[in-house]
Amino acid sequence: MAITAQNGTYLTQGPTASGQVLAGNELTALENAIIGTATFTLDGTLTSATLNFIDGTKTLSFTPTAIEAQTIGGTQLAAAPVAVQGTAVTDNTKGTIYFSGAGTASNTVKILFRLVK
Numbered sequence: 378m379a380i381t382a383q384n385g386t387y388l389t390q391g392p393t394a395s396g397q398v399l400a401g402n403e404l405t406a407l408e409n410a411i412i413g414t415a416t417f418t419l420d421g422t423l424t425s426a427t428l429n430f431i432d433g434t435k436t437l438s439f440t441p442t443a444i445e446a447q448t449i450g451g452t453q454l455a456a457a458p459v460a461v462q463g464t465a466v467t468d469n470t471k472g473t474i475y476f477s478g479a480g481t482a483s484n485t486v487k488i489l490f491r492l493v494k
Contacts, residue, residue: 446489
């Protein structure tokens with residue numbers, strides 16, 4: 378089995394197309410990250426999953442220097458919590474989220490993530 382890759386959902390304006398440069402807002406000069414969420418359905422065996430920044434093929438206008446992530450919900454929390462143990466940027470299309478355990482098949486883990494420019 379495998380944990381299906383998930384596309385990020387952004388809390389503010391997020392990218393939707395390859396190379397898209399986001400329009401500015403009053404915080405643009407201060408912003409150094411894009412913030413979003415993703416919900417992964419666990420398979421009970423694997424401890425890592427792919428986070429697509431847009432859809433896995435469209436590219437960000439930059440390659441993040443880091444992904445900061447933490448668990449914020451999901452059905453797995455009620456059983457035996459699975460935390461984000463680490464992250465890695467693959468390129469400007471996706472990254473990898475590493476979990477502290479495999480959890481139970483069909484349970485979910487919701488994460489909050491920041492793509493640091």
